[in-house]
Amino acid sequence: MAAVDFEKGDKTMAFLKSHRLPPSPQNYTLAYIALFDSGSPIGRAIQEIVDEGYRIKQEEVDTIFDRHGGAAIYGLTDKAQGQRAAHLRHQTIKLGELASSAADATGAFARELTQEADHMASDSANTLSIVGRMIEQSQQAQGRLTEAMREVKELREELEAARNDAHRDELTGLANRRAIEVHLAELAEAGEPRVIALCDIDKFKSVNDRYGHSVGDRVLKLVAKTLEDICRPHFIGRWGGEEFIVVMQSDNVEAGVNLLDLARHELARKEFKLRETDEPMGLISFSGGVALAAGGADANAATLKQADQALYRAKSEGRNRILPA
Template sequence: MSERPHEIAEETIAFLRHHLLDPTPQNYTLCFAAHSGAHPALHKALAAISDDGIRVTQKDADELFAQFLTALPPGLTNDEPDFARALRHQALKITDAVNDAAVVAGAFNLELSSDYDRLKTDPANVATILATMLDRSRKAENELAAAMAELQTLRTELEAAREDSNRDAVTNLHNRRALLAHLAELAEAKRDHVLAICDVDHFKSVNDTYGHVVGDRVLKSIGNALSTACAPHVVGRWGGEEFLVILSDTELSDAKRIIEEAREHVAGTRYKLRATDEPIGTITFSAGLVCVNDTDNGAQEAIIRADELLYRAKSEGRNRSIAA
């Protein structure tokens, strides 16, 4: 996922203007998703139309939106609607701010042209006309400054909305959407990496015995342990009590050592109820690790292989990791 939302917003507006596409929420969302790197397939499809200097028509844009953005990718049904709504909302506000700035600039140009014509036809009142022009210039400058300040605020809000859309609400780690985007980036760059799926053992009994609030605190604690042990690699909540760790440019043996350090830390932690200090007992997790390279047919195939190793670890007694 790109980390330069300000530049992407500017690139999106420039792309729409270059191709004479109206800055509607749908067009903005389409081009922003393509330029952000969050949707590699959409980016390639848009580039295939425009790379040879051919203008993207509104029909092209509508067809791409229908093909790539109206149907949600698997596993994103819980996250994508909120993100899409936030993005559309910010797109409308940014479009309004840009249009306001354009109106101010256009009106100022017309007024200057009119004043210039008066200078030629009424040279006796040069001082008065120049004073009027300076006053209009200051007014236009203030209005443009206000419009740009609003645009900067909206950019900040857009960045915050995008960041929130990539975070799991319980653990504050990357969510499934962000993990899939990162895997797509690695695949596109043909970078080898190791996938580790970690699943908390007997987590249902924690929820059933102590409630979901305690269960969420346990998940957050395990997420923190994985993040610390695996830094600077990407760690996220895959769903439920499952975490996904993506270790880029790492040998399988090194990745297993890292996951084992996290597993031992979690198993050695004594969890207690916050209100009463009552011990919860030992919490452990099991993990399956696989190497991913450019011979794999997408991340989904690697995830299936890692999942099979995870359940093998479960069947062999839990609280262990298996790499292959």
């Protein structure tokens, strides 16, 4: 039996302790990768923070974990979203039954009217009473049916909105990680070549640490808006944290590099100031890596890795640049 390497476990726990992180499965996993697989995307993201002398925070660990698909490791899902959708489906079924009941009542009215027809003809004294009762039953059934259909319509709209929300990044309004993966899978299935560009805001952690997360959120929205303005109609999403993605249905990597360069120059033209003091924040920039995917779903994963490696080279060569894979 191979010897168990407790030393790595001890070092991992020491890393968590030094950064004041609880030893949860997620934190332990990321700490282990940071220490023993530092060249991986997760390892580089953590090292970029700690190499600058900062203590990594829990929210940063959560962001890195989410950005690199960490939820898939534990099979996590958006429980709240799932519960909401299940509740809406239940309500739709319930209201459908109500609509069916209202329709049954309308049918019962027709049958009862037929049965009462002979009495109405032979006993005119009761005619008005019978007709009045039938009209009242019809109106009640119609009212229940109308109300049921109104509520069904509202719930369908709410379900559609919830479905859209599940694929939309709340802060920037861009497509989120889930929507990005769906889009890439659809292109792969259709056999469409696609140029994938990953871009990451330069020194974003220092923005958050110096000015606070509210300013950081404004920077994220500014970069998202710039990418939208320049890169539409191509697909644009927030890959996670301060990282964005642009997907072009093309096989022209050079065109992808030029497009991201145009967005980068447009961002550099914008003057970003603090609202409270009107103090200029200086240059807001991003670095990017661009790669070509041609083939099925496996090509997506390989190309994302290539784009990430090109992005890392852009960072290491001085930031604020776009490089092809």
